[in-house]
Amino acid sequence: xxxxxxxxxxxxxxxxxxxxxxxxxxxxxxxxxxxxxxxxxxxxxxxxxxxxxxxxxxxxxxxxxxxxxxxxxxxxxxxxxxxxxxxxxxxxxxxxxxxxxxxxxxxxxxxxxxxxxxxxxxxxxxxxxxxxxxxxxxxxxxxxxxxxxxxxxxxxxxxxxxxxxxxxxxxxxxxxxxxxxxxxxxxxxxxxxxxxxxxxxxxxxxxxxxxxxxxxxxxxxxxxxxxxxxxxxxxxxxxxxxxxxxxxxxxxxxxxxxxxxxxxxxxxxxxxxxxxxxxxxxxxxxxxxxxxxxxxxxxxxxxxxxxxxxxxxxxxxxxxxxxxxxxxxxxxxxxxxxxxxxxxxxxxxxxxxxxxxxxxxxxxxxxxxxxxxxxxxxxxxxxxxxxxxxxxxxxxxxxxxxxxxxxxxxxxxxxxxxxxxxxxxxxxxxxxxxxxxxxxxxxxxxxxxxxxxxxxxxxxxxxxxxxxxxxxxxxxxxxxxxxxxxxxxxxxxxxxxxxxxxxxxxxxxxxxxxxxxxxxxxxxxxxxxxxxxxxxxxxxxxxxxxxxxxxxxxxxxxxxxxxxxxxxxxxxxxxxxxxxxxxxxxxxxxxxxxxxxxxxxxxxxxxxxxxxxxxxxxxxxxxxxxxxxxxxxxxxxxxxxxxxxxxxxxxxxxxxxxxxxxxxxxxxxxxxxxxxxxxxxxxxxxxxxxxxxxxxxxxx
Ligand code: COA
Numbered sequence: 001x002x003x004x005x006x007x008x009x010x011x012x013x014x015x016x017x018x019x020x021x022x023x024x025x026x027x028x029x030x031x032x033x034x035x036x037x038x039x040x041x042x043x044x045x046x047x048x049x050x051x052x053x054x055x056x057x058x059x060x061x062x063x064x065x066x067x068x069x070x071x072x073x074x075x076x077x078x079x080x081x082x083x084x085x086x087x088x089x090x091x092x093x094x095x096x097x098x099x100x101x102x103x104x105x106x107x108x109x110x111x112x113x114x115x116x117x118x119x120x121x122x123x124x125x126x127x128x129x130x131x132x133x134x135x136x137x138x139x140x141x142x143x144x145x146x147x148x149x150x151x152x153x154x155x156x157x158x159x160x161x162x163x164x165x166x167x168x169x170x171x172x173x174x175x176x177x178x179x180x181x182x183x184x185x186x187x188x189x190x191x192x193x194x195x196x197x198x199x200x201x202x203x204x205x206x207x208x209x210x211x212x213x214x215x216x217x218x219x220x221x222x223x224x225x226x227x228x229x230x231x232x233x234x235x236x237x238x239x240x241x242x243x244x245x246x247x248x249x250x251x252x253x254x255x256x257x258x259x260x261x262x263x264x265x266x267x268x269x270x271x272x273x274x275x276x277x278x279x280x281x282x283x284x285x286x287x288x289x290x291x292x293x294x295x296x297x298x299x300x301x302x303x304x305x306x307x308x309x310x311x312x313x314x315x316x317x318x319x320x321x322x323x324x325x326x327x328x329x330x331x332x333x334x335x336x337x338x339x340x341x342x343x344x345x346x347x348x349x350x351x352x353x354x355x356x357x358x359x360x361x362x363x364x365x366x367x368x369x370x371x372x373x374x375x376x377x378x379x380x381x382x383x384x385x386x387x388x389x390x391x392x393x394x395x396x397x398x399x400x401x402x403x404x405x406x407x408x409x410x411x412x413x414x415x416x417x418x419x420x421x422x423x424x425x426x427x428x429x430x431x432x433x434x435x436x437x438x439x440x441x442x443x444x445x446x447x448x449x450x451x452x453x454x455x456x457x458x459x460x461x462x463x464x465x466x467x468x469x470x471x472x473x474x475x476x477x478x479x480x481x482x483x484x485x486x487x488x489x490x491x492x493x494x495x496x497x498x499x500x501x502x503x504x505x506x507x508x509x510x511x512x513x514x515x516x517x518x519x520x521x522x523x524x525x526x527x528x529x530x531x532x533x534x535x536x537x538x539x540x541x542x543x544x545x546x547x548x549x550x551x552x553x554x555x556x557x558x559x560x561x562x563x564x565x566x567x568x569x570x571x572x573x574x575x576x577x578x579x580x581x582x583x584x585x586x587x588x589x590x591x592x593x594x595x596x597x598x599x600x601x602x603x604x605x606x607x608x609x610x611x612x613x614x615x616x617x618x619x620x621x622x623x624x625x626x627x628x629x630x631x632x633x634x635x636x637x638x639x640x641x642x643x644x645x646x647x648x649x650x651x652x653x654x655x656x657x658x659x660x661x662x663x664x665x666x667x668x669x670x671x672x673x674x675x676x677x678x679x680x681x682x683x684x685x686x687x688x689x690x691x692x693x694x695x696x697x698x699x700x
Contacts, residue, residue, distance in 0.1 A: 004091045004187075006122070007066030007175060008037045010139060011058050011089070013080045015041030015049050015069035022095060023071040024049065026129065031457035033131070033138035033146070038063060058083045067091045069129060070138050074098040077125070081111050085118035093139060094125035100183050101126050103286070112185045115201045123187050127180035128158045131165075134201050140165075140180070149174010150203030150286040152196045154189050156181055156210045156237075157501045160275075164208075167275065170507045171285045172423055176201040184213050185319035192598060197225045204288045205280055209235045211295045212260070215598035217264040219267055219515040219621050222293025226268030230285050230445045232278050233269050234259055238459035256597070260531040262619035263598055265629055268448040270441055277437065280429075287425055288403050291446050295321035296439070298344035299359050301351040302377040305409060305596060306344030309373055309432050317447075319342075321369060330366045334358035344375075353390035364398045371439060372404040385414025388421060403442055407435040441685035451631075466665045470497040475672050475699055481532070484699055488537075489530055489577065491695035500678070500692050505579035511557050517578050518553045524581040527556045529564050533571035540567035546581055553578075582691055585682030586641050586651055589617070590660055590666040600667040602660055604629075606638045622664035629657045651683040655690040673698050 010030065016023035024045075027050050030039050041054045041063050050052060056060050058068065058080075068089045070080050077096050084092055092115060099108040108125065115122050133148035136295045142162040151173055155161035161180050168175055176199065179192055189207055203223070212218060225231060235257075264271050272278035296318050313320055320343045321327065324401045327341045334355070340346040347355050354500040356374070363372045376382055391406060398404070406421075406428040408414050421428045425544060428433040447695050478486050486494065495502050504521050507530050508514045518525045529542030541563030544556040560576055575691035589607035594600055598621050605617030618635045620628060633639060633656065642651045663676050675698040682691045 001191065004121070005134045005195060005199065007091070007137070009044055009063060009065050009067075009069045010035070010037060010062065010137070011055075013042040013058060013064045013068055013082075013084075014076075015054060016071075016074075017043065017045070017047060017049055017054075018335050022141045025093075026069055026071065026139060027052065029138040029142075029144050031081060032144040034136040035138070036136060037066075039256060040065065040315065048370075058087050061087070065089045065411070067093060067139070067263045069093045069095060071095045074104075078107075078111055080522045081120075081670050083116055085120060089120060091123065093123045093127065093129055093693060095127055095129060095141070096124075096473075097126045101187065108183065108185050111262060113565075116186065121187055121191075122183040122185055123179065125185060127182035128162050131175065133174075134199070135178050142166075142178075143169070143307060145169060146178070147172070147174045148176070148201075150176055150201065151206055151282045152176045152192075152199070152202040152204070153178040153206045153208070154181060154192050155179070155208040156184070157402075159207055160208060164275065164279075167279065170386065171279050171283060172425070173279060173286070186546065188213055188218075188563040190214065190217050193221050193225050193231070197228045197463045202229065205229060205281050205444060206282050207233045209233060212597040215595070216623075219263060221597065221625050222264075222267035222269055223623070225551070226448060230441075230448075231269045232272055232281050232285075232441075232549075233264055234275065234278050246355045254471065258617075259595055259598065259601055259619045262632075263601070263621050266620050266624065266631075268451075270444060272401075272499075280434055280654045281441045284427055284442060285404075285445065288427060288438075288442060289400055290449075291370045291403050292558065293368075294319040294443075295369050295375060296371045297321050297327075297363050297369050297377060298373045299347065299356070300361065301347055301349055301356075301379065302346050302375070302409075303346060305375045305377060305407075305432060306346060309375055309407075309436055310344060312433055312436035313440075316443070318371075318373075318436065318440055318443055323368065326366075326368050329361050330369070331359060334362045337359065341376070342680055349377075349379055350381070355388040356382075356497055357390050357431055358392060360394055360404075361398070362434055364401055364404075364428075369402070371402055371442075373436060373439060374404060374406045375435075376408045377409025378408070378414050382408075383410070384417040387414060388417045391421055391426060391428065391649055392424065395421075395424075399426075403439060405429070405435040407432040410559060422560060445610040446548035451627075465499055465667065466662055467497040468666075468669045470494075471666060471670055472672075475670065479672070484533070485573075486695075486697040486699065487530070487693070488528070491697050494666070494697060495692055497694055500659050500662055501689055502692050503580040503582050504631065505577055507575040507577050509575040511554060511578070514553055514557045514576060514578060515550050518547070521580050522579060525553065526579045526581045527553070527560060528577045528579070529560055530574040530577050530696070531564065531568075531571045532574070533568055534564055540564050543565075553667070582682055582693060584687075585691070588642075588683055589677070589679040590656075590681050592622075592663040592678075594667065594671075594674055600664060602632075602664050602667075604632050604656075605636060606641075622668055624630055626661075629660050632660075633657070634685045639656055645673050649685045652686045652689050654686075656681070657682055659690060659692065674698050674700055 012026050014023040041049045042058050043054045046054050046056045068084045131138045142165045196205050243631050298309050331341045335341050363369050375428045418428050471494050474490050506517045508517050524546045526545050534540045587607040589605050591603035600622045603619050616637045618632045620632045644650045677696045678692040680693050
């Protein structure tokens, strides 16, 4: 990959003599960016382009070529690739459109196979090219002027990528690279990230994605990469169509976008919701030091903005330092007696920029304070003229010590001054939400690093005994029966084979057996019909709950058979299930399904019949460990119920985690299973464990 980002020589096949054509602008950009390697324009007509001699064929070039950019029309691309193979080129950047994006997938795959067989890797097709700051190489047909810096951009959208070059320029954001991946026929985000995390120039990686290909590999690359550098993603295409077609709760809850979001969170990737937000984060993370602790102070001359920032801090998970004694000592000299040393620190409307300076410097110098939010409202003494010099001086002297963000509210003079400061790299924003959001992302990244470090130590292998052979036997018999679902008793058997705790139960086929088995299980019991011809048992009158003694069992047995025969006279009845009547617990749901992008995915959330309405759920790829599963459980709004409320004790968290792990193992070891759902899984106090009440399993 180093050769792709730092090629010693680049050929442009389809270099055009006509100004304005793509094949011409790439040559112009290569020259304008100051690329030091050899540039070889290739055009069947020969001649000269931008004073460079043009070769009629790549085979006429004597020296080796690392990268060939192909900009010839679709029908000539394969021939060009073949010539590159003969020339032993290492990387191809295929700009040409008209491949899999318009249905020509076979043609695209043919080229990739040929290239790979000949030791070449392909970027594209259908891309605008690659810019790499370390090689001063702009091999794109985007804008000529790109500011070098620390942000690496990977973009699936060409047009948006080109627009982002201009936007980064406007925002004064320097790029380490920008790579267009287009159809991702060969090289994809994972390959590029693997390089970028090792590239010294890259400080932050920003991806614009439309779809995920090879998601399982992407997860593994992202998990490693976010331990080293922050990664920001924007993804479009929030489709619910796939979810609508799905058959289970888990399926209908697993909107593609929710799964994507949760898996990015699992990998430690920050998901932005707009280009502006992503670029703000990129700029802040490249230009600012990382926090070394959680204590933030707000310094303001106005109560209103202080309160707004306090709200925003809560939203962005920023901890406001609240040791009033320490604050009092730290700011005793810089906050006037009529001000407030609480947090927000209010230096009052009479504060000049000199007062700000003293207070900010006190915050920078105090070891218990780790980051600063500096806010202000325009006054007669805090204005456009006084703002700039002080903030510039503080920025120059202190910005590498602790993270700080600034936001000031005022008129034209203040706004203009903030624009100048911004251009000089000061993290100053007219919108305080933006300012707090940037500090928030810095904290998210800081915590990611801490959690991921902890996570490594927790990465012990997950041990669970699941009898896969037995599970496959159960699936095999359902398939023989030409069913794509398991019956309730098969589902229970399968759960037992995985060691998932179920209510005690047995299927009986006579009244005598029913009486004796209900005694063995212990009253009260539940009785349910078992028949593959009666799926909706309650509708058929096939379920009776809370049977307290033998007489009630006898009555229920006869009533169930009578009801079910009436409901479906032709139903084949396998027997009646007698099960332990469970006491109430916290209802949770565990679902597992095969996601087309990410492979086996697990869902956990609040269970019961209202799961779709309440939607208190989260997803993870099964590449997790116990620590990540605990994180998924904590994400639920109803997590406090599991911790125990109103004097109740904590529920069996380890029991829940064990079941999640087992469902994941079943899903990944039995490819015939498409969906598993336990709803509810009742969670009891730690001593009583968990019980899977109802299990639904769908097979291919
Ligand atoms: N070897 C060398 N040169 C060749 C060639 C070959 N096999 N075939 C053609 N050429 C030359 C042509 O003579 C021409 O040079 P000239 O202008 O000096 O005559 C140049 O290569 C380009 O060929 P041309 O036929 O003029 O194509 P074009 O420039 O109109 O279009 C593409 C070529 C690749 C730009 C076009 O097919 C395409 O795919 N456009 C979309 C690109 C895009 O949007 N990508 C995604 C961006 S995000």
